Amino acid sequence: MPELSLTVxxxxxxxxxxxxxxxxxxxxxxLNLVGTKFGCGMAQCGACTILLDNVAVxxxxxxxxxxxxxxxxxxxxxxxxxxHPVQEAWVEQDVAQxxxxxxxxxMSAVALLRSNPNPTDAQIDAAMSGNICRCGTxxxxxxxxxxxxKKQRTI
Numbered sequence: 001m002p003e004l005s006l007t008v009x010x011x012x013x014x015x016x017x018x019x020x021x022x023x024x025x026x027x028x029x030x031l032n033l034v035g036t037k038f039g040c041g042m043a044q045c046g047a048c049t050i051l052l053d054n055v056a057v058x059x060x061x062x063x064x065x066x067x068x069x070x071x072x073x074x075x076x077x078x079x080x081x082x083x084h085p086v087q088e089a090w091v092e093q094d095v096a097q098x099x100x101x102x103x104x105x106x107m108s109a110v111a112l113l114r115s116n117p118n119p120t121d122a123q124i125d126a127a128m129s130g131n132i133c134r135c136g137t138x139x140x141x142x143x144x145x146x147x148x149x150k151k152q153r154t155i
Contacts, residue, residue: 004064008033009077019065024048026064027074035075035103039132046131049104050074056111058130075103078110085155086110089148097135105131109145118149 001016008031017026027033027050036059039047043058050059051073078084082091086109096102105128112119112127119127124142133141 004067006064006067007069007071009073010071015064017064020063022060023050023062023064023067023072024059027059027072033074033076037100037103039101039104044130044132045101046104046108047101049107049131051107051111054111054114056108073107075107078106084110085151086113086144086148089144089151093140093144093147095137095140095144097137101131101133101135105133105141109141109148112145113149113152117152119145 001018003014003016004019006013006015008027013031015026015030017030024036024038027036028038036050037047038060039045041060043061046058048058048060049056051057052062052067053070054073079087082088086106090096090102090106095105108128108131112124116123121142124145128141
């Protein structure tokens with residue numbers, strides 16, 4: 001196996017994995033970063049969402065060889081203490097029920113707010129449409145994104 005060089009959560013790492021290994025399994029099985037979840041395995045549900053150079057991508061279908069020099073950010077890379085504005089807004093708005101989809105939802109919300117710091121409801125709905133929440137917390141997710149946007153504007 002070739003040794004690959006990656007930047008994960010701001011740290012340069014070298015890893016020996018098959019180039020076709022999905023980033024999800026590199027994170028979970030090789031780096032013990034288990035916050036990113038396996039959902040459908042077909043990049044349809046959003047549970048595996050990470051940031052690749054600050055763009056939300058599904059990690060379950062992304063081969064590690066396709067990452068190149070781009071930076072990977074998993075949920076663990078947002079904040080060591082859970083104090084990222086989106087994470088705080090999730091708690092304030094009591095978004096999580098079962099919580100399984102939440103890391104993917106949060107990562108998609110972070111990407112949205114980085115590209116659009118003051119989104120409308122329609123823009124939030126469009127950006128989050130690829131993330132499925134079986135518990136149906138979509139209205140609280142939208143409210144949390146507005147809360148996070150406001151928090152970020154005051155930082």
